[in-house]
Amino acid sequence: MASPWVQELHIHHFTIPVTIDRMSSVMPSRPIPVKPGDTLYLSNLDDMIGARVFTPTVYFYQLHSTASSQKPVTKILQCALADVLVPYYPLSGRLRETKNGKLEVFFGPEQGALIVEARSDVALTELGDLTAPNPAWEPLIFKFPNEEQYKVLEMPLVIAQVTLFRCGGFSLGLRLCHCICDGMGAMQFLGAWAATARTGMPVIDPVPCWDREVFRPRDPPVVKFPHLEFMRIEEGSNLTMTLWQTKPVQKCYRIKREFQNRVKALAQPYDAAGCTTFDAMAAHIWRSWVKALDVRPLDYQLRLTFSVNARHKLRNPALKEGFYGNVVCVACTRSTVSELVHGELPETTLLVREARQSVSEEYLRSTVDYVEVDRPRQLEFGGKLTITQWTRFSIYKCADFGWGRPLYAGPIDLTPTPQVCVFLPEGEADCSDASMIVCICLPESAAQKFTQALLLHSDF
Known part of the structure; x- marks a missing residue:
């Protein structure tokens, strides 16, 4: 490509060997304002067909030598996630359908986010250009065996895989349920989790607001556009x-x-x-x-x-x-x-x-x-x-x-x-x-x- 303003990024096709060592459920670190059997309302914007998916993202980090004396990466992320799940407690619940097919968040015996600990015998430098998304990175994001493509019901709403590489670097493969947050909401949650891990104490700014009832449909509904x-x-x-x-x-x-x-x-x-x-x-x-x-x-x-x-x-x-x-x-x-x-x-x-x-x-x-x-x-x-x-x-x-x-x-x-x-x-x-x-x-x-x-x- 001859243009100095547009550059095609060539994707490196290869297979990343990944071994999963441990899977842990992460519960809120302190009491939350719901009890088993409680439910939370989701708006129709949360429950549009396009939102019934998990949004997969991956983050690559190179550890510096000064990090060798710190707690293990996975432990830091897990403890911070437990703290963040207190104000963001809906993310520790599950989704289910009501009689009319609408989704709601419910809290039952199966709760908590999921953290998966994994390792790979490759170095970050072997993963190719870390500039553009690469389908070869798929093993760095956890999926359950035989998981259906659009399955969101009764799934953990936060699924995180931490993969340690041979060089000491690591990746965080994250799946957030789109029904709970859009892109801006996901950035808010991610920022709180990261700041809490970075400082070692809960940093929640702004304080999360659920308030999905503000988008309840009108009675009777008024559809003014062809959509x-x-x-x-x-x-x-x-x-x-x-x-x-x-x-x-x-x-x-x-x-x-x-x-x-x-x-x-x-x-x-x-x-x-x-x-x-x-x-x-x-x-x-x-x-x-x-x-x-x-x-x-x-x-x-x-x-x-x-x-x-x-x-x-x-x-x-x-x-x-x-x-x-x-x-x-x-x-x-x-x-x-x-x-x-x-x-x-x-x-x-x-x-x-x-x-x-x-x-x-x-x-x-x-x-x-x-x-x-x-x-x-x-x-x-x-x-x-x-x-x-x-x-x-x-x-x-x-x-x-x-x-x-x-x-x-x-x-x-x-x-x-x-x-x-x-x-x-x-x-x-x-x-x-x-x-x-x-x-x-x-x-x-x-x-x-x-x-x-x-x-x-x-x-x-």
Whole structure:
């Protein structure tokens, strides 16, 4: 790749040998304000079909020689987790379905988070480039034998695997249930856990707030918007077959700020309102992806969806500080294949901007009521690309458990859901001049065509 502003990151394919030594249940270190048999309400934003998953992330750390006199890594993390589970006690419970299929948190005999102690006879330097997610890291994140893909019921809501490497470094493989917290909420929990481990005493700031009842549906429900993001669409193009039947590969690109600015300048809609960097990059990636996949027929209508944090849009009432539940709406826009392939970038950017700006407090309330009336039972993939933005998460800063910022922090593998693209922050980049890591799934045969479209060769 010739561009100095865009660099493809080559993923090292190999097998990591991992031996699991011990599994321990971690209970809150002090009494919590619930007893066996108690339940907690989850909102419809927590219980949307897309939230019924575990979000897997991995964090790599290089231990310094001064750390040799400290307590074992796993013990430090385990003790801190037990302390943090006191204010974050819902994460020590389990999920179950009520009669109408809705989820709730309950507290019974099977409780607590799970910590798995593991080791590997490799060094961190053997894991390849610790800049971009790598599906080969999957053994560093614990899954139960024969675990179903979307199983969340009666599972620990926090599952952590600590893997010690031959060099003395280690990884923390973490699975948090998305029903309990969105990305911002996860950062809040992670930051509290890390600060508690770093200082050796509970550091809980802000104090976590459950308060999911603030998102109860209206009576009767009022659905004011069509909610295209949930629409059931039969796949009428070759897109899904192309992706799911050709074993797509994960491609990652480092996009420097200069290139992001270039795309933003080219993408400005034909009005005075402008656009954000996300609007421009999302539109550009969507167009490049469709071009690379050679989607047919040209008149087929595709969807782009992405999550919008609605916290700052809420006024009636405003959210309390420390709220860590799901406060995201799924924005959605549509365009035909022909418009994406043959149209102009500013036109697509306008669609993205309008979808993002359409998320209001009333849209969020309508989403809650829509899920109440018609609770979707399965994820819809027809003609869709979903972009997930992690660049606003302070994931590297939050994850300093006392051994410095992680060498890498983020997801590992997008290929199980190949219609997802992720925008990630780069760990060592200064926030004011940050590069972005873009990860997307493509058939190997389409990768070069995507790269050419990404580089804007036709626009220079």
